[in-house]
Amino acid sequence: MDVTISQSRVEGRVRAPPSKSYTHRAILAAGYGDEAVVTDPLVSADTRATMRAVEAFGGSVDRAGDDSRLDVSGFGGRPDVPDDVVDCANSGTTTRLVTACGALADGLCVFTGDDSLRSRPQGPLLDAIGQLGGRAESTRGNGQAPLVVGGDTGGGRVSIPGDVSSQYITALLMAGAVTDEGIEIDLETELKSAPYVDITVEVLRDFGVDAERTAEGFAVPGGQSYDPVGGEYAVPGDFSSMSYLLAAGAVAAADGTSVVVEGARPSAQGDSAIVEILESMGASIDWDREAGEITVPRASLSGTTVDVGDTPDLLPTIAALGAIADGDTTIENCEHVRYKETDRVSAMAEELAKLGASVTEDRDRLTVHGGESDLVGARVDGRADHRIVMSLAVAGLVADGETVIEGGEHVDVSFPDFFDAMASLGVDVERSE
């Protein structure tokens, strides 16, 4: 689907969707347990992949008609061997989290996904499962899905790099809790995307499961069971999704107005750093943490320097902001952002250039030279990547004329109502097949 965004001014209130990261974890945690209700879940293409996996493992996930809750019956600790191959679609989180779970099965599980998913790195997780005595292979022998895992894997000690994906750590912690021995994880390199493991530890705690940071890495004792207090778990709002709404306010709020984003209660999400990043660029933001509301009027933005080691998903948003701001915006420590749905460092460099931005790309750094020329609407490729699509839509608010984004339907991965939300703020959005 092509989506055309015309230069627009925005104003009004909008609610951020629920967190994708918390929803994945809550569904799988409930799956590891007996019965739990997940309230305010994100129902999107990626979280549906995790629901399918829980069902393939012998659980069930019933969606309320309005998607306001999920009633999960778990598989009670150890997963069944699925009847069929499990399709993880476009979701890296699903793939990593269910791979470690599938390794506990007394038989073999096969996990696959779309073209993008089958190009993402899984080798370190397969290797870790091997260290625990399980079977874990890439069918093509290239460390990528399709994956075959199983073998009633036990606990123990593993050593794993920290700079490819934090999702390997999350996966091992979640699975380790139901092993007899537990799992101790030694990190071989510095951990990137660390706040995502904080989210995991928080969700595990809320499901009554202990896991902790150690001098070497992380550890989770075995023999634990998943059971949320009161049988319910509520998902908070998503700060990665919020970043596009806040950015829209900062670059395009109508004179004397602002954008108010609801659903912004503080949580362990590293991507709440978008508030400080916008402030460092000159935006004047009011965050009422108690009410969970962030108010942002338009500002004249200037370039900044941001280390995205902890916040990889913000790179596309920051790059789009950098193209609108005056002066250089330098995004550092971003090599791991190349291992996402697409290589987001190159994708943003190339697509922003089509809108007239000047960008310098290095392996671990992206510099956007803002203010050198005004952005001009053009046809851009969303790279079948939800975050590239949403960030280009932000740039399109300011670009002169029309910006046509190819592949707009991919917002379904994390923010299915994204274009409706933008239209409700006053953005001139046209969709065509």
Ligand SMILES: O=C(O)C1=C[C@@H](OP(=O)(O)O)[C@@H](O)[C@H](O)C1
């Ligand atoms: O655990 C999670 O929920 C996520 C972890 C991050 O991935 P990496 O740990 O692979 O960087 C992030 O990019 C992804 O969108 C969601």
Ligand SMILES: C=C(OP(=O)(O)O)C(=O)O
């Ligand atoms: C990288 C992302 O998700 P995942 O790793 O689950 O595909 C994302 O949402 O930006």
